Amino acid sequence: MSQSANSVAREVLGIEAAALTRLAEELPPCFEQVVGMLLQVQGRIIVSGMGKSGHVAAKMAATFASTGSPAQTVHPGEASHGDLGMITSNDAVILISNSGETKELADMIAHCARFAVPLVAMTRKAESTLGQAANHVLLMPDAPEACAIGMAPTTSTTMAMALGDALAVAMMKHRGFDRANFAAFHPGGTLGAQLLRVAAVMHKGDELPVVAADTPMSEVLLTMSQKGFGVAALVEDNRLTGIITDGDLRRNMAGLMERTAGEVATRDPLATTPDTLLLEALGVMNAQKRTVLLVTEGERLTGLIHIHDALRAGVA
CATH class of the missing domain: 3.40.50.10490 (Glucose-6-phosphate isomerase like protein; domain 1)
Structure with a gap:
């Protein structure tokens, strides 16, 4: 047989x-x-x-x-x-x-x-x-x-x-x-996406929805609408000190338009760094049920990533 x-x-x-x-x-x-x-x-x-x-x-x-x-x-x-x-x-x-x-x-x-x-x-x-x-x-x-x-x-x-x-x-x-060198030679496909850093896809400069502590909430809402991320970053003395989300708006509906950004913002917001793997940043957003993650170097706001940025890059 x-x-x-x-x-x-x-x-x-x-x-x-x-x-x-x-x-x-x-x-x-x-x-x-x-x-x-x-x-x-x-x-x-x-x-x-x-x-x-x-x-x-x-x-x-x-x-x-x-x-x-x-x-x-x-x-x-x-x-x-x-x-x-x-x-x-x-x-x-x-x-x-x-x-x-x-x-x-x-x-x-x-x-x-x-x-x-x-x-x-x-x-x-x-x-x-x-x-x-x-x-x-x-x-x-x-x-x-x-x-x-x-x-x-x-x-x-x-x-x-x-x-x-x-x-x-x-x-x-x-x-x-190392992994960074490897990523440079593998920009395409799933492998390349897994090795992408936050810096490769983050929004920065004029794209960022930045407001000051004394900004009236009427202007904050306008900034949030114009930038299209559903959040505003509170920056004081070039330091990221807070974030305003849809949740913050709902919690402060009573007299919202009489308040300032500093009075509504959630302090010490969750953030990541530019050299963090995009895959890791996506994991943080999923775990914390966030669609947006701010990006900092030290205390300075340098960028912002939306969950859609990660998905478009092929990180799923």
Whole structure:
């Protein structure tokens, strides 16, 4: 009786998990040297491979680029027909080949040697053509492929991709690459929205509904209507000292028009800072059942965000 799909899946995952554990235990001795060399690259990290290794190379280059290390892929076939010009002496090259004998990589290997471009081999065989030509060899364990015939790139590509992630993360940590840096490279989509700061969407300057303590409530109502946020911020001596909301208006309906902003405002209003994550600010608004949050630097009012600003930015 043939194996069930679930049984095959568990077997494949077990084989690949064991290979990754082995890779961690047998981390290539030159790993730290490679990280140090890549950190010194003045140009770009060029990553390449043929077939499935080429797909891994594309993922590696994308991960490097999005985490602060400029990188790109060069297809081995295209390299032989002019794209070698993309590789300069300011770059470093990582070539991926499980066997180390991928013939399509020959021209790239020769180019690196000719122009003294640092070459890193990611391979299972140090004695291979690629391994012998490289300045550094990231040697992967001789682990079995997870496919039924032991030939389709499965375990080997999983290890190569994981080793690429290890390089990228090691360089990230060395550079002190943080969430703010990451956000700069990921402005689009849900990920970019989650990393947006309040400063990116807040209203400021003339958009702010600012009133003084002695402003008559008739003028306060006009300001609230004109600015369209449903609130007014009480500012005294360049300090945020209070807020007037619809709730404050309802609580002071008796004789409201005879009062001033300072007499109606709620003191010590809830506020956030410009460098707060927009996602966190939205959480505060939801928890406090607010639609508006004032933004301050120290005691100075610098902005205002409305819940709709967060929703428009994709933070939900």
